Amino acid sequence: MKADPGAATIERITREAIEVHKARRLTIEARDKLSLLSGRESAVLGALATGRSHKEIARLLQISPRIVAIHRANMTTKRGAGSIAAEPLRILEAKPVHAIA
Known part of the structure; x- marks a missing residue:
């Protein structure tokens, strides 16, 4: 017996819609977490999302590398991530408001 092509199409569209919904939800969650940051x-x-080092960020923001490390630790805690590297795509998708290019 042949598979119903209409059912296969509906199933494919449903899977795609679920994936789009998941992606939107993750982006919204990332933005919510970003709103907690100073x-x-x-x-x-x-600056971290663009690949800059602590020293480069410190020079750019005119603060010490230790302060950069403290800010990184604080935001990791606020965001609930094990590390900044845990969510690089969500960081970039959420487009931090104060990002430095």
């Missing part, structure tokens, strides 16, 4: 933490996060 302006300076957002700036540090934006």
Whole structure:
């Protein structure tokens, strides 16, 4: 017996809709977590997302590398991530407001 092509299409569309919904939910969750960050933490996060080192970020923001590390630890705690590297795509998708290009 042949499979119903209409049922296969509906199943494919349903799977795609579920994936889109999951992606939107993750982006919204990331934005909600980003809203908990201070302006300076957002700036540090934006610079980290572009691949800058602690020393580069410190020079850019005119703070010490130790302060960069403290901001990173604070935002990791606020965001509930094990590390900043745990959610790089969500960080970039959520587009931190104070990101430094």
